[in-house]
């Protein structure tokens with residue numbers, strides 16, 4: 001048995017990270033295609049159609065599916081009889097791979113990791129460190145699973161230690177209802193039941209790498225309690241009507257994965273981790289003969305023509321002329337094509353904006369009667385003006401919204417997912433409008449961006465403020481000037497009684 005070298009590990013993980021950034025797994029494409037065919041809410045169907053079209057474009061052009069190219073999660077199953085020719089700490093070996101993958105000049109991925117979560121949160125600029133987990137298993141090989149997990153779905157992780165007599169399904173369904181759409185449904189739910197607190201979380205995370213097989217399970221019926229639970233949760237969560245991007249619809253989850261482990265008699269730990277529309281993972285085995293290789297999937301896997309053909313006739317909005325009457329005429333659920341000037345600004349820029357305003361200073365950009373896009377793009381390559389540039393979760397900006405609207409005169413915000421009551425009240429009070437672009441359609445969205453120029457705070461990396469010029473950027477009105485929200489009305493309209501088998 002030849003030795004497995006550091007280079008085998010580094011080369012394989014670097015290639016795997018590039019691969020998953022651009023290619024959805026085949027089972028995921030098939031499940032999303034099913035959801036597209038089934039969906040009856042036109043808004044949700046349009047969103048799923050954009051996700052599929054984006055996925056196909058990324059496979060064709062070898063560009064990232066989502067601007068959030070994730071944190072690298074690397075799970076190694078090391079055979080106790082494997083010959084390892086490794087001298088350095090495993091973390092260093094894996095981080096070399098991450099650095100190489102994320103800084104690849106022909107397809108750079110977005111560096112999203114910040115160094116000190118308690119401190120100034122400066123970007124490490126190469127997406128290191130990776131999250132590395134090791135299990136020693138039987139055998140003489142090394143199995144490696146690489147996943148790139150986005151922040152929006154990871155943020156919706158929940159954990160509880162339930163009373164042993166409580167219902168896991170009830171807790172999951174009630175919890176998913178509180179998550180909103182920041183995790184970019186439709187996606188998957190990973191659930192870990194039992195073990196210890198940390199074991200439950202690891203099981204939930206690992207289960208997201210299991211293949212989507214809910215339709216097989218539905219067809220053959222459950223064989224054990226875990227499969228019964230998967231089916232119950234799948235039916236009940238989809239019956240909540242949350243739908244794609246929280247717009248209301250038939251499919252919220254494509255599958256529910258569940259792992260379980262013996263636990264303490266006093267405890268019932270349950271971890272819940274959603275995976276977003278940018279589900280990215282791959283598994284490979286090293287046996288000492290060389291690094292793993294990854295073949296691009298066949299393009300026939302993707303359905304064609306999933307973009308709404310009527311979208312071109314949607315109402316057009318000129319972002320350079322945002323007057324009160326036009327804004328007041330926009331209604332939740334309406335689709336728009338935006339053209340004109342947009343400023344970018346997300347978490348770090350908002351924090352800095354309010355700190356600047358609090359000091360009585362002037363912002364480096366004039367937002368009066370302007371629109372802001374909550375985005376942190378990927379760097380461009382070749383003749384691109386910007387890399388994939390989908391929306392980030394707007395809810396995180398809620399705490400800044402009233403002050404920014406009041407002190408800058410900003411009128412339009414574009415992001416993804418619902419706004420909370422505090423932000424909706426501020427939107428109403430200032431006659432502003434909130435719109436959503438499709439989370440998970442980042443490369444598609446970026447094609448509407450014709451110019452991109454950094455204008456402030458470039459030290460924030462992908463969180464810097466850019467001035468964009470967009471042409472026909474597709475969005476949906478989510479909160480109107482009266483404070484009506486599609487994320488409240490949509491899911492209620494599509495809620496139904498679950499059909500349990």
Ligand SMILES: O=C(O)C[C@H](O)C(=O)O
Pocket residue numbers: 067068150151152153182375376390391392393439
């Ligand atoms: O960081 C981003 O660009 C998006 C983030 O993953 C989110 O979903 O909020």
